[in-house]
Amino acid sequence: MPEGHSIHRIARQFARHFENAPVAVSSPQGRFAAGAAQLDGHEIVDAFAVGKQMFLQFDHQLLLRVHLGLYGAWDFAGDITVDATTFSANGRMGQTNQRGTDLAGYEDSPWSMGAPRRARLRMSEQEKLEAPVDGDWPPEPVGQVRVRLLTPTAVADLRGPTVCEVDTPEQAQAQIDKLGPDPQVGDPVANEERFVAGVRKRNVAIALLLMDQAVVSGIGNVYRAELLFRARQNPFTPGRELPEEVVRALWHDWVHLMSIGVETGQMLTMDDLSPEDLARAMASRDDRHWVYHRTGLPCRVCGTPIAMQELGGRKLYWCPVDQA
Missing domain, CATH: 3.20.190.10 (MutM-like, N-terminal)
Incomplete structure (x- = not known):
């Protein structure tokens, strides 16, 4: 989706x-x-x-x-x-420069359609x-x-x-009015407060809350898994048990990732990649994420096999060690 x-x-x-x-x-x-x-x-x-x-x-x-x-x-x-920063000449999506990394020459380097x-x-x-x-x-x-x-x-x-x-x-x-806050819409401060309040009052796993469009708008299965790993957060912790600073950090990271996605068309959720890793990420979706769709593969941080189980009708991916 x-x-x-x-x-x-x-x-x-x-x-x-x-x-x-x-x-x-x-x-x-x-x-x-x-x-x-x-x-x-x-x-x-x-x-x-x-x-x-x-x-x-x-x-x-x-x-x-x-x-x-x-x-x-x-x-x-x-x-x-077409957005000039996002398409390569072969029609596949490219990623804009990441923290100053020059992508020129990669297969998916940015290509402008011009007028x-x-x-x-x-x-x-x-x-x-x-x-x-x-x-x-x-x-x-x-x-x-x-x-x-x-x-x-x-x-x-x-x-x-x-x-x-x-x-x-x-x-x-x-x-x-039924939807939770969207980082691209409305007042940033009010959006953050709505998200924090919506999470911390619920005795529901944070992995489910992030997919609840009444709590926060726009997050799907990819962003859900990646946000939780980037926060090193156990996906099964109830929202009301999360410290406020953790919830605010999740929101700020969602603002960050959403902005990247809107501007580039990519769900590239790994920061500070080396030129070699960035080239692999541009060539294959399987190399763009920390845990999403990586069941049984070694965690990119600790080497533990990535776990997966059905939760709320969708597949949840996480590292049992880094997100313990």
């Missing part, structure tokens, strides 16, 4: 290429025909994300709310600009730059497209979302 940084990046694409121009809204699949008719021909005046939910506000106040869930993805095509050009871009849990758009404009929808947003120069197709609906401002705000 896409984590919070991905949704903020998708919102930025809409802000960059779809705002302040009439948008043709349709439902090639047919399942969103009534909703599309409510939005068709109106301008997008704001595009924003809170946690794993994205909102597109139109000039008549109605909003399109989308939660991608496990299988959803947006496909963009047309005269689009907007006719291209295809898929945005979900991963981002993939695909072949340029050839032939007639607009391209024909491919697959089960729930909703299509089309301007004279850009198109966005949504497939497989968990939620795709039209909300009034009141309905959208009610959804936002």
Whole structure:
């Protein structure tokens, strides 16, 4: 499932290429025909994300709310600009300089697309730059497209979302009010205090609390495992038993990792890598994390095999020694 940084990046694409121009809204699949008719021909005046939910506000106040869930993805095509610091020439994501490390020459070194050009871009849990758009404009929808947003120069197709609906401002705000703090949204001090209070009042394992979108927005399975390892925190400790300074440190690290993810498109959770290790991380997702998806492999710090068990319906990864 896409984590919070991905949704903020998708919102930025809409802000960059779809705002302040009439948008043709349709439902090639047919399942969103009534909703599309409510939005068709109106301008997008704001595009924003809170946690794993994205909102597109139109000039008549109605909003399109989308939660991608496990299988959803947006496909963009047309005269689009990809973040200059994130794509390599072969279309795979690259990482911006980490603490001054020069990535030039790596397979996934940063590559700028420059000015907007006719291209295809898929945005979900991963981002993939695909072949340029050839032939007639607009391209024909491919697959089960729930909703299509089309301007004279850009198109966005949504497939497989968990939620795709039209909300009034009141309905959208009610959804936002259910969500925990997002480091990219709102007052930083108030966000931190909400997180600390939300964790320390609960007799629930911190590993579960970090995945509870009512406690904190945007954290998924990867960030959950990595945040807890970086804090050397036992994932099963109840929130109310954690010292306040530990909870605040978790929040500050989440602010840090979310910022990196939004700016680079990467969930690279290992800091201060050597040039050799950074090259490996850029070549393989398996070398970007401390514990995530490393069941049975030696801990990168102490050598103990990484443990895994189901918790709250998702796989939890941790080091039994460093996080004892």
